[in-house]
Amino acid sequence: MKRFVAVMLIIVLALSLTACGTSASEKTSSVIKIGYVNPTTGALAGNGEGCAWVVKKITDYVAEHPITVDGQKKTIQVIVYDSASDQNTCSEMAQKLIEEDKIDLMIAIQTPNTVIPVAQVAERYGVPCIATQSPVDPLAESLEKFKWTCDAFYTLDQVYESQRALWTQAGNAPGSGAKVGLLFANDADGTAWHELFVRRLAEDGYEAVDPGQYPSRTTDFSNVAAKFKSAEIDVIAGTNIPPDFMNAYSAIISAGVRVDCVTMGKCCLLQSDVEALGELADGIMTQVWWDPAYPYTSGLTGIGSEELNRMYAEENNGRTMPQPAAYAYAALELAVHTFEKAGTTRREAVRDAIRSLDVTTIVGHVKYDQQMKGLTYACTTLCGGQWQRENGELVLKVIDNSLYPEIQLTGSYQPGNATQK
Amino acid sequence: MMRKIAGLTDTARLKINVFPATVLVFVILYALGFSGILPANVMRYLLQIFLYIALGEAWNLMSGFAGMTSLGQQLYVGLAGYAAAILTGIYMQPLPTVLPAAALVCVIAAIPVSAILFRMQGMYFAVATWVAAEAAEKLFLNWKFVGQGSGMTIRLSPYPSVGVIYLLALTVCMLAVLTVYRITRSRLGMGLLAMRDDPVAAASIGLNLTRTRLTVYLLAALISGLAGSVFFLNKGMIYPESGFSISWTVSVVFVCIIGGAGTVAGPVIGAVIYVLLREYLAHYPGWSNIMLGAITLLVIFFFPEGIAGALKKKKRIN
Structure with missing residues (x-):
């Protein structure tokens, strides 16, 4: 048996050696x-x-x-x-x-x-x-x-403006003093979004509720949930990878936080990612860069x-x-x-x-x-979208085209499970 | 008895042959590097092998020879990477300053860290080394000076070519192999083995355990730091998650287990297999970790002393 394993190892290594040179020779x-x-x-x-x-x-x-x-x-x-x-x-x-x-x-x-x-x-x-x-x-x-x-x-200015248009549709217009809970990871993407959102929220008369950026792949968001709960936020905004958002969103909802709207980048673009959120996915808003x-x-x-x-x-x-x-x-x-x-x-x-x-x-x-x-x-173009149920299936509807009016709307804002306030 | 003596004679003969052969291999590798005849792609493979050998030797020195199993050598890989990024990106230091300075940072950092870690032994020591690396990751994630989670770029102009990085990696590898080789044949090396097998007995015959452990820990930090700085010089960027990732230790443990922990040749064999396999498996997404894990299990089951250990038993090669 030992000899067999040794021979197998040599074969695997030899295979690796030959394969390492394959690509270059294909040129x-x-x-x-x-x-x-x-x-x-x-x-x-x-x-x-x-x-x-x-x-x-x-x-x-x-x-x-x-x-x-x-x-x-x-x-x-x-x-x-x-x-x-x-x-x-x-x-x-x-x-x-x-x-x-x-x-x-x-x-x-x-x-x-x-x-x-x-x-x-x-x-x-x-x-x-x-x-x-x-x-x-x-x-x-x-x-x-x-x-x-x-x-x-x-650009991130366009993202902010797109998300602001979605908050407005959900009844949180600029100058309303709505409290926006920020959910950004401590990575290059999250840092860039975070800086811009904090600045522009203040300029537009919103109140940023900022629990600080969290390390990506965090599983415990109880501090974020507690902060959002005590501040009684109206909006959750951010960009996250799917596992981070799943963990954060579950913790926030479990803590009893109720908001008018959730606008998320990156993690809520795909049907498969949003479906994983179950019933809570219904009503989540995100960016639309392309739609059929x-x-x-x-x-x-x-x-x-x-x-x-x-x-x-x-x-x-x-x-x-x-x-x-x-x-x-x-x-x-x-x-x-x-x-x-x-x-x-x-x-x-x-x-x-x-x-x-x-x-x-x-x-x-x-x-x-x-x-x-x-x-x-x-x-490139950017619109605002919302995940809505159609015959039991989640469908991303384009509900805002304020930045690129040439793009056709495919739906209008609907309150959903993610907008429970 | 006669067979035993014959074995010893063989060993002594091979000891004499292995050292010059190793030196000859390094001379050839340098000559190839300086001549410029190696294609860039071959140099890329070789430099990765050299760096994993160096990391493997450092881990092996601690865990294989001294019995100080570490799960946190990534602490020094990350520290060295960040030191290189800070020195080049913020203080505009040239390449010749960067690598020694990065290694020095690791050694200086290792002193206070060791003071805490040495209060623990065995499993507790292993876990504590990991915790130290995790703590460093969190520190760098929240440190504005180093760009927090956005990471840092290593800025050198002109950026060293793959040929230069190859030569640096080869130098680090040579230093690591020769240092560990010398140690294993020195008084310190005998002390390490004694400490690994029975610390109480070793102390009772006069071995200063604290000094021995500190020497090994600082040497491992120095070698890991040198390797880490060249690794990130090759990558060009460092993030807290990439610098202090446990995957560094996982890779190095693979290298040492496959090759043979407690032998100088083990990490050399393990690094060659690891790098070639990983590059090959890049063509098969998702299979990389499964294959590497399966091979590790097979080797643990059938060759618990690794390939170098098995060969040593078979051929009595030292």
Whole structure:
């Protein structure tokens, strides 16, 4: 038996050795390599849902419609590694993509927890990087100057204004003196949101009830619940990863806190994450960056939002296409447009091509014409949404479009279990 | 009896051969690093192996040789990473200053920490080392100077290439291996083994337990600090969760158990297996920890002394 285990160990090691060299040897001149670090497992796995499907769709499309780069027709290969929702692993996988797989372009996507470490590695190695799904502020704060990365998402001022519009719909308009309980983790994303929310709440005549930022993956929120209870808050606002929000929300509700509305980023975007909250999910409000009802059509594939959602549902047991998956689709669209425009895989030319993009994607128009600190970015759309039950199933309705009126509303504010005051 | 003597003779012969062979390997690795013929990807693998060897040797020195099982070596990995980030990001110090300074910070921090930890033994000591690392994580999470949970970036301009980081990692690895090798063949090494096997008996024959434990603890902190600073130099960023994560110790325990705790060669073998497996399993999301756990169990069941221990038994290699 010992000999068998020893032989097995040697086989596993030999397999590892051969596999370690596989990717680099696969590099051929007819393929453009795109690196992609995805939280396939771990706390952010919900955000990584749909990645494989999206990658296949765009890869298949380019296989049928090759792009001319360096004078020859080329297809794309998207190499995806799992970050396990861990920032250390994000850096390691980004390095692996650059040094082992010799990628031509990096995609940094799926919350600032993934985007920041991946973009930083891309900056260090001088690899062009398309970042998305990270609010501009925390990414811009993380480095003095970004030479190779461009972000396409919204700013935190827009998030605040979007959430304020939702509070207003729930009867807590600016100047009302409503008490807003803040729920932010002590990470790059939470810190950026926290600073801005505290400042803007005071400017708008709200009272911030701030229990302080908590370490991510905290399980005991009894102090937060007690503070919210004694302050008799009207609103819960914040951004959290799903396990943190689950724990915090349960503790807050168990403590007997009753509010007019709950507005949450990150953890309440996906049906699967919200369903885990059970009955309490009904009525929770969140940001909508993309919805099947959006009026945009991909400039690359010609597929509209509704059609894309239908295709996704058909191949994924009837599930609605998650917002992050739509952004993954858009990021890969941008990548293809970039190589079409650059006409080469030379890094400087690819970087310049990203900056000069002016295209319509499945999530809307993208033009990198704005600057925050050292980061070039494009603003994408942002609306307010509410999870409502329809025939027993939770559906995200677009109930506020004050920032982007061209986007159609799909519902109106409804009191729910999360708005019990 | 004759066989025993023959065994000893073999051991003595191998002792003479292993040391120059090790030095020769390091010379070759340096030559490869300086020549620039190694591809960046190979250097990336090797530098990770070097750093896990160094961390493994440090943990092994404490837990394998001295019997001071630690679950908190990440304290010094994180401290060194933050020291590197602060020195480069805030005080704009150059690379040659950063690594020695980061290691020095670890040694200085280890002195008061050891004063508390040494009041405990065995399981209590192990848990206390973990608690110390957790406390440090919470401290850095709430310390505005280091950016709280947002983490810090290591800022060096120009940023050292993978070749430079390879050479630094190799140097740290060499220092770790040779230091532990020398210790195991010194009076201190014999004291460690005596202390591990029976502290009371060791003290009764004149071993100063406190001094011995402190020496080992500070050396382990120094080596872990050096390795930690190069690790984060390679990553470019540090967060409290990444610096002080228990996963550092989990990885190092894997390295030592697979390779063989209580042997100098153990962490070398374990680190090679760990890094290659981890890189390979990156292609199979979710399987990494399952596979590593299964392999650890198999090795514990069938080779409780690790691969180095099994080979040593089989071939009588020292």
